[in-house]
Structure formats: C-alpha cells, structure tokens
Amino acid sequence: MRSHFTRTLIAAVLMAGATLAHAADKQTVRPEVGKPLQEAQTLIQQKSYKDALGKIDEAEKVGSLTPYESYIVDRMRAAAATGANDINTALKAYEESLASPQMPAAEKVQTLDVMAKLAYAGKNYAKAVDAIEKYREAGGNSPQTLELLPQAYYLTGKYGEAGKELSVLLAQKEKAGQTPSETQFQLLASCALKQNDMAGYASALEKLVSYYPKPSYWLDLIARTAGSKGFSDRWSLDLYRLRYATGTLESAGDYMEAAQLALQAGFPGEADQYVKAGYAKNALGQGSDAARHKRLKDLIDKKIAEDKATLAEGEKAAAKQAAGDALVNTGLNYVGYQQYDKGLPLMTQGIAKGSLKAADAAQLHLGYAYLEAGKKEEAAKALRAVQSSDGGTAVARLWLIKAR
Structure with missing residues (x-):
C-alpha cells in the first residue's frame, strides 16, 4: 500500500x-x-x-x-x-x-482518497473516518475506499455507525448480485454484539450461514434460536434434525439425545440414522459409555423390527381417523425410513384432512420431509406457510436458509 x-x-x-x-x-x-x-x-x-x-x-x-x-x-x-x-x-x-x-477542484477527490487510505494504514482511524466521509461527499465512489468506512468506525469504537454503514453496503452488494465477504458479515455480527443487539447478531448469523455455511456459524445460530424468549421444548427434535443436516452434531451426547427424542416421538427409522452416524464418526461405541450406546442401538433395532411389522396396519388405522394427525405422523415415520414416495402423500393427506392438534408442527414437518426427499421448491412453499407463536416459525426460517 x-x-x-x-x-x-x-x-x-x-x-x-x-x-x-x-x-x-x-x-x-x-x-x-x-x-x-x-x-x-x-x-x-x-x-x-x-x-x-x-x-x-x-x-x-x-x-x-x-x-x-x-x-x-x-x-x-x-x-x-x-x-x-x-x-x-x-x-x-x-x-x-x-x-x-x-x-x-479536480484533484480533491483523489487527494482525499489517498489521505483516507494513508490514515487507515497508519491506524489513525478517526482521521480515516473524516477523510472517507469527505471523500464520499465530494463524489468519491471507489468501493475499495468506501468499504474502509465501517471498519474505521468500528476501530474507533463507534459500533452503531459501523453497523449502519455496513448494513447499507452489504445490501447494495447483494442487490447488485455480488457476494459480500465473510469478514464483512463477521464485522456486522460483532457490531451487533458490541451493542448487545441479539436480534441484530442473529440476523448477521443468518447471513453468514447463507453465504458461508460453516458448522460453527450454524451451531451458534441454532443455539441462539433455542435460547430465544418463548421458544418451546416441543421443537427440540426439530433442532436436532437441523443440527444433523448442518453437520453440527458433535458429541456422543448429541447423537444419543437426537436418537432418543426420535424414538420417543415414534420414529425409530430416524433414530437409527442418528445412531449410525454417531458410530460412523466414532462419537458412539467409544469410552466408558460404549455399553450404553450399544443398549440404545439394540433398542432401536428392536423398535424398527416391531414398527415395520405394523406400518401398513397403522397406515390404514390412521386413514380412518377424523383428524389428520395420525396420517401426518405415519407419513413422517415413512420419511425416517427414506420411503418418501409413501410418506409425503400421507402427510399432505393428513394436513388436508385438518382438525390437527398442532397444525404448525405438521406444516413444518412437511417442509422438512420435502427437503429430505430433495424437493426444495415444495419444501420452501411448505415452510413459508408455518405459523407458530412458540418457535416453529423460527425453525422453519432456519430450514429455509438451509434449503437455499
């Protein structure tokens, strides 16, 4: 420089x-x-x-x-x-x-440009801010120079101004079809944290996972969603599904909890996915808890055998019920076995039948099932229709980001 x-x-x-x-x-x-x-x-x-x-x-x-x-x-x-x-x-x-x-007059813009970069390189960030603002007012439009402004604001401790400038800059880049840098989104997230703006931080994380879907960003975003005000425990399995899809199941406890929740919900095929993945990653079957892992695996195998023997019969019984909940759950169970051609029609029939105890969950699970089947357009349509007051909409939003 x-x-x-x-x-x-x-x-x-x-x-x-x-x-x-x-x-x-x-x-x-x-x-x-x-x-x-x-x-x-x-x-x-x-x-x-x-x-x-x-x-x-x-x-x-x-x-x-x-x-x-x-x-x-x-x-x-x-x-x-x-x-x-x-x-x-x-x-x-x-x-x-x-x-x-x-x-x-013709030299003022260029002079301010060089002065701004010189001040920034010399870590005189206050002078850099002043020079860049004057440069912009004088008609300067070099992206290389203007992109220094939010950074200079940040380094002078003016996090609010930095965040505002950065938000405008990133919106312009996205509108122009350009991909903002990972560092810019990280800076936006940091600006929000410095101001204790948790909503702004979550929004920046959403941008990070959209453009740079690293497991660490996803894990942070999912954890903050789970910890948000009014978030219900009934969505716990859905968050584990999301963690599995984003590669953020890490410990033996993660795989065990995901499998147990799926098993308790009546989806042994899905539970089997988590246990197999845990063993494949050497998270399960190791250490002092290896025997406990084996007991869960054996229990799931037993439940799968019992479940497969009664699936067809359960499907007929679900179709006879006045409400659509049983059809939705039966369909989701088929999805756990990757039998999408059977599961998806049952889920849509169940939602169409109505009288659902948890219409928001049914809609969310339909979107999830479509994603599992690789049908992104149908998934997006289903997920956008989720209306929930206790966290379901937030989970649907995360799935929509994952589906892009």
Whole structure:
C-alpha cells in the first residue's frame, strides 16, 4: 500500500515540478524557494525521502511564502513523508494542501482518497473516518475506499455507525448480485454484539450461514434460536434434525439425545440414522459409555423390527381417523425410513384432512420431509406457510436458509 501511495504522490510532485520550471507570472516560485524544492524533487525520485524532507524544510524556512509556494511545499512534503513512512507528517501536509485555494477542484477527490487510505494504514482511524466521509461527499465512489468506512468506525469504537454503514453496503452488494465477504458479515455480527443487539447478531448469523455455511456459524445460530424468549421444548427434535443436516452434531451426547427424542416421538427409522452416524464418526461405541450406546442401538433395532411389522396396519388405522394427525405422523415415520414416495402423500393427506392438534408442527414437518426427499421448491412453499407463536416459525426460517 505504501508504494502505491508514494507512486501517486510522486506523480503529483512531478506535475508540481513542471509548474516550478514553467510557472506563469501569477504562479511564480522565488528562486530561493524553488532551488531547494527542485533538489527535493530529485531526492524523491531517488527515494531519498528523509533528505527530501530536509530540503522541503529548507524551502519553508525562507519565510513569507506565497499561497502558491505554501501549496507546493505541502504537496511535496506529503509525498516525501509518505515515502519516509512518516504518516502523521504526511497527513498534516495533506490537510494543509486540501485547505489551500490553490488545489484544483479536480484533484480533491483523489487527494482525499489517498489521505483516507494513508490514515487507515497508519491506524489513525478517526482521521480515516473524516477523510472517507469527505471523500464520499465530494463524489468519491471507489468501493475499495468506501468499504474502509465501517471498519474505521468500528476501530474507533463507534459500533452503531459501523453497523449502519455496513448494513447499507452489504445490501447494495447483494442487490447488485455480488457476494459480500465473510469478514464483512463477521464485522456486522460483532457490531451487533458490541451493542448487545441479539436480534441484530442473529440476523448477521443468518447471513453468514447463507453465504458461508460453516458448522460453527450454524451451531451458534441454532443455539441462539433455542435460547430465544418463548421458544418451546416441543421443537427440540426439530433442532436436532437441523443440527444433523448442518453437520453440527458433535458429541456422543448429541447423537444419543437426537436418537432418543426420535424414538420417543415414534420414529425409530430416524433414530437409527442418528445412531449410525454417531458410530460412523466414532462419537458412539467409544469410552466408558460404549455399553450404553450399544443398549440404545439394540433398542432401536428392536423398535424398527416391531414398527415395520405394523406400518401398513397403522397406515390404514390412521386413514380412518377424523383428524389428520395420525396420517401426518405415519407419513413422517415413512420419511425416517427414506420411503418418501409413501410418506409425503400421507402427510399432505393428513394436513388436508385438518382438525390437527398442532397444525404448525405438521406444516413444518412437511417442509422438512420435502427437503429430505430433495424437493426444495415444495419444501420452501411448505415452510413459508408455518405459523407458530412458540418457535416453529423460527425453525422453519432456519430450514429455509438451509434449503437455499
């Protein structure tokens, strides 16, 4: 970055040097000022920046500088100081040159651009914020520069301003079909956390799992959903289904709890998936609890044998009931065995029959079943229809994100 700044400034100095040599009467530089400045220009070209600063100081000490002479001194000092990595001196020289009426209007945007990046690189974030805001007001539109603004705000401790700027920036990127960086979403999440804005943090996590679906982001989002106000325990199995789908079942306890909940709900085929996955990941069958894991596995095997022997009979009984709950559950049970061609029609029939004790759960489970069958469009339609006051809608929202 420093070399880029230096090249930019040297170009400006060369232009100033040409003016020194061919100045019109109204823009003259006295010989006693011009001589050390010409020497400074040569030293800058030779990358002898500290020596150049000495020559620029020599020119300034002549005294009684005209506005034009002061402007040339400031521009050359900015270039030499940048080359010498004396950022504070460079920034001060830039500020002086920007305040001068001698600066052409056409150069102000570029000058503010370089100043903003220089201030940011020098960790003078307050000056970076000021320069970027002035750059934008002057019509500057370089994404590389404007994207520094929320970061500079954040690093000055202005988390609210950083979050607002970042939200606008990310919305513009998404509207333009661009993918914001993972770092930008992480910064948005951090802005929310710094302000104790849990809703904003969850929203940022949703963006992260949408674009960068890492297990750590999913686990955080699912955990915060489960811990949100008014979230009911009746959705516990649904959260484990989501964790299984997002690869966030980790410990033996996770696999055991998921399998036990599925078994208690009457879905031994689904429970078997979790146990098999746990064994495949070496989370189960190891350590002092290996015998307990084996007992659960044996129980599930037994329940599967019993269940398969009565599935057809249970399906007929469910069809005779006035309410659709039994059909929905029977269909979901088939889905646990990956028999989607049988399960999905039963679930839709059950929902159509009505008189459901938990219509929100039935709708959510239909969406989940469609996803399991690889039918994303049908799943999205079902999930968008979930209306729940105790967490079901939030779970459906997470499945919708997963389905994208």
